[in-house]
Amino acid sequence: xxxxxxxxxxxxxxxxxxxxxxxxxxxxxxxxxxxxxxx
Numbered sequence: 841x842x843x844x845x846x847x848x849x850x851x852x853x854x855x856x857x858x859x860x861x862x863x864x865x866x867x868x869x870x871x872x873x874x875x876x877x878x879x
Contacts, residue, residue: 842872845868845872845875848868849869852864852865852868
């Protein structure tokens with residue numbers, strides 16, 4: 841499960857590097873923290 845999340849984060853960072861206004865990385869970080877605290 842965590843591997844998939846980290847792959848998505850890397851993908852989101854690549855999108856941010858292309859100067860697209862895209863806040864998926866921070867959204868995933870929040871989701872990951874919620875997931876870790878709830879389990």
